[in-house]
Amino acid sequence: MTERVRIAVAGLGAVAQSVHLPLITRRWDLFELAAVCDLSPSLRDAVGDQYGVPAERRYADVGTMLAEAEIDGVVLLTSGSHGDAALRALSHGVAVFCEKPLAYTLAEADVLAEAEAALGRPALLLAYMKEHDEAVWRLADLLAGVDGVRAVEVCVLHPTGASQLDFANLRPAPADVDPKALARVRADSEGLLDTAIGAGTPQRLRDLYANVVLGSLVHDTSLLRTLFGGLVAVDGARAWPDDAFPPSVEVDGWLPGTVRARMSWHYLPDYPAYEESLVVHHAGGSLRLTFGTPYVVNNPTRLEAVSRPENAAAGGVVRSEFVSTDESFENELVDFHRMVTEGQRPRAGVAEGRADILTSQRILRALAGDDTLTGEAAKS
Template sequence: MTEPGKRIRIAVAGLGVVARTVHLPLLQRRADLFEVIALGDLSASRVAELGHRYGVEPERRYTDASAMLVEGGYDAALLATSGSHGELAALALRSGVPVLCEKPLAYTLAEAARLTELSGATPSLMVGYMKQYDPAVTEAARLLDELGGAERIHAVEVTVLHPGGEGQLAFANLPPAPGDVPPGAGDRLRAADSRLLDAAVGGDPAARTLYQILINSISHDLSLLRLFTGPPATVEHVATWPVAPNGPVEPSVEVSGRLSGGARYGIRWLNLPDYPAYRETVTLHHARGSLELVFPSPYLLNAPTTLTAVDSQHGGERRAAFRSVTEAFEQQLVAFHAMVTAGAPPLTGVAEGATDLRTSQQVVRRFGELTGAAIGGEAAR
C-alpha cells in the first residue's frame, strides 16, 4: 500500500475503445492522483500513438501485457483488455500490484477463486462497475435508506436500450482498428476465451452468447441490484429472441425472478442496432412511490444521469429530480486511488464479482432448463 494522498504510477493494459474514450483521458484529467507510466496492447502502432500522446517513455510501451505486468515498476494496474481478466489480474496480484479490472472480472468461478487466494486481507482488486459510483446512484441509495432500506422495495424494473457500437461511438471519431496485430495473436486469444466459455457454460452457442451478454453488459445491472437489494435470490424466467430473422447475432434478453426480501425484479436488455441513443432505466418501486434512474451512454463523459423520486403527498403526486454530470468513471478512479493508498474497500471486489458470475451462470442454467439447450461446465453444477 502506498501513502494516502500520494500520486500513484499506473500501468494500463488494453488500449481499445474504453481506454481511448474514457480511462486515459480521465487519468490525464486526474493527474493529481495518477501518472500513466506504462501502456500495453497487441498493436505496436496503437501503443506508439498513445504512448506519445500521454507521455509514456518508449521503453515502457509493450505489445505484451503479460510482460508489462511481470516487469512491474508501478503502483497499480488498470486492465481494459478484451475477454477474461483472470490471468492478467492474477499476474498483477502475484506481484503485489493492486488492480482496477474492467468487467468481466473473469469467465469462470475457478478464476475468481484463484484471485481470492491471491488477494489477501487488504483490498487489492476493484471491478469496474462505474455506475455504482454515479452520484445519482449514491443519492438513490440514500433515499432508499431513508425509506427503510431494501425491505421496502416491491419491485425493480430494468430496461436497457442497446444500440450498435458504431452508433454509440460516432461522436468519438475513433481511428480504424490497427492492422499490425501479430498474426495468430487474435486466434490464440479467441481460443483461450473459448476454453474458458466451455469451462463456464459448455459448448452450446446460444448459451455462450447469452453468458457473454450477461457478463459483459447486464453485469452492470446485476451490480446495481446487488448494491440496492442484494443479488437475485432466484432466476425463474429467461428468454432470448432475435431483433429480426436475419438480424444481429446477439439477441435481446429478458430475465426475471425473486429478490431475497420477496420483491420481484425484471431485466430487459434490448439489442437495437439502429436505436438513436443508448438508454438505461433502473426503477425501484416501493409502496409509496418509486426511484427512477436514467443513465446516458457510458462513453459520453459528464453526460447527466437523472434520478426522479416519485411519492405521494397530501393525496397527490410529488416528483423531485436529481441530475448529476459528475463523471461516474472519474469517481471510480478516485475510489480506486483510495483503495490503493488507504486500503478503502471497493464497492465490488473479487467476492462481489464472483457473485455476479454465479448469478450469470444461474441465468444460463435456467435458460437450458426452459429451452432444452445443453448447458455444461460450472453452470451445469
Template sequence: MRIALLGCGAVTQAVYVPLLSRRRDLFEVTAVCDLSPTLAAAVGDRLGAARRYTTLEDMLAAGGFDAVLVLASGSHGEAVRRSLAAGHAVFCEKPLALTRAEVAALPEGRLMVGYMKQYDPAVRRAEELLAELGGPGVIRAVEVTVLHPSGESQLAFANLTQARDVDAGLLASLRAAESTLVSQAVGDSPAVQSLYGVALGSICHDLSLLRRFTGSPHEISYVEAWGPAPGSIEISGPLPVQGRFSIRWHYLEDYPAYRETVAIHHDLGTLELVFPTPYLMNAPTTLTVVSGGESRTEWRDVTEAFEVQLAAFHAFVNDGKPPLTDVGGALEDIVTAQRIAARYAVQHDLPVGGEAA
C-alpha cells in the same frame, strides 16, 4: 500513484485517457500495454508514458509502477492473477473473469472491480433515499429496460485509433482460449454461450446495481431470448428480501442513442434512474423521485461516474477504503450470469455444461 494500463482499445481511448489526463493530481501513467504497437504508441503519446509493451509479461518484468489497470477486452482472470502475483494493486474492468475457477485461482492482494454505474452520483443518491425508506424490505419490484445500439455508433464521436497490426494467428489463439473458458463456464451450446456473453458483458451492470440496492438474486425464474443475436433478452426472478425483478435488454443496432432505465417501485412511490450513453463524459444520469400525491422531483449531478470510480481506486490503494465491488461481488455476478444461462437452457431443452450445470 504510478499506474500501468493493460489494453488500449476503445473504452481506454474514449474514457480512461481523457480522465487520466485531467487527474494527474492522482495518477502518473508510466507504462502502457496492448497487443497492437499502434494502439500502445497512441495511448502512450497521449498520456506521456514512455514505456510501451505488447505483452503483459514484459511490462510486469520491467516494473516501475504501483498498480495495474486491466482494461483489455475478454476475460481478465489471468491478467489479474499475474498482476496480483507480481505484488501490484489491480483495478479490473468488469467482468473479472468468465469462470469461477479463474476467480478461485487469484492470489491474495488489493483488487477492485470496476462497475462505474455503482459510482454514479444519481445511483448513490437513490441508495440514500432507499435506505431512508427502509431498505430492500420496502421494495415491491425492480424493473430494468436497456436499449442498446451498436458500440460503433456509441463511439463514433471519439475518433478512435484503430489496430491493424496484430498478428492474425495470435488473435485466433486468444479467441480459442476464450472460447474454451466459455465452454468451461456454461457448456458448448451456441445459444447458451451467446446469452452468457451478453449477461457478463452488458447485463452485469444491472446485476451490479441489484447487488447495491437489494442484494444479488438467489434464483432466476424465467429467461427468454429472441431476434437475431445478440437480440433481445428477458430475465426475471425473486429478489432476496421481497419483491421481484425483471430485466429487458434489447440490442437495436441503429437505435438513436443508448438508454437504460432502472425503476425501483416501493409502497410509497418510485425511484427511477435513466442512464445516458456511458461514453459521454459528464452526461448526467437523471433520478426521478415519485412520491405521495404524484409529486415528481428530478435530481441530476454532472460529476463523471468513471472519474469518481478512479478516485475510489486511489483511495482504496492509498487509504484502505474498501471498493464497492471486490472479488466477492464480482464472483456473485459470475454466478448469477451462470444461473441465467442455466435457466435458459432448461427452459429450451438445451444442453448446459461446465460450472453452470
C-alpha cells in the same frame, strides 16, 4: 510509493481512448501514466506518443509489462476474461482496476480471492462504473427509508457501439495485431467457456454468455446487487429473435424480501441513442434512475422520485428530481487511488465479481432451456 499512483493501462481500444486515458490525464494529481499495453504495435505507439509514455514502457504482453514496468496499479481493459491478467498482477503485488467481466469462471474468482488474501490488503477494484454513480448512491439512501418494495424493472436500449462513440474520434481499428497472439487469446477464452458452461455448448449460448450476459447485462446485475443484494433466484429468461445477434434478452427473478425483478436488454442497431433505466415501485411511490450514454464524460444521471405529500389528506402527487453530473468513471478511479494509497476497501471487489459471475451462469442456464449446460453453470 508516492501519492501519485504509477498506473499502466492494458487494452487501448474504444473505452480506453474515450474515457479512461483522458480521465487519468485529467487526474494528474492522483496518477502517473507509466506504461501501456496492447496487441497492436501501431496502437500502443500512437497512444504512447499521445500521452507521453516512453517507447521502452509500451508492451505487447501484460505479463512482460508487469514484470518489467515500475507500476503500482494496472487498468485492465482487454477483451474477454480478466482472470489471468489480474492474477499475474496480484502475484507481482500490483493493484488491479478491473473492467467487466472480472472473469468467465467461478474458479478464476476463487483463485483471485486467495491471491488477494495472501497480500493482506485490498488489491482489486471491480470497475463497474454505475456502482460509482452519485445518483445510484442517492437512490440507495432513499431506499433505506421506504417500505414495501414490490418490484424492480431494468430496461436497456442499446444501439451499436459505433453510434455511441461517434463523438470520440477514435483511432481506426488496427490491422497489425499478431494473428498468433490473437489466436492464443481466443483459445484461452474458449477453454474458460468450456469450464464455465460446458464444452459442446451451442455457439449462440457461448456468445450470449460472453458478449451479452457478462459483456453488458452484468452492469445491471451488479446494480441489483449493489442496491438490493442481488438476484437470489432466476426463474425465467428468454432471448429473441433467433435470427439476430445480439438479440433481445429478458430475465425474471427474485430479490431478497420477495421483491420481483425484471431485466430487459434490447440490442437495437438503429435506435437513436443509448438509454437505460432502473425503476423501483414501492408501497408509497416510485423511484426512477435514468442513465445517459455511458462514454460521454459527465453525462447527467437522473433520479426521479414520485410520492404522496407528507399531509396525505391534501391529495396530489409530489415529484422530485436529483441530477448527478459527477463522472462515475472518475469516481471509480478516485476509489482505486484510495485503495492503493490508503488500503481502503473498494465498493466492489473479487467477492462481488464472483457473485455476478454466479448470477450470470444462472441466467444462462435459464436461457439454455432444453440445451443442458455442463461445467460450473450446471451446479450454480
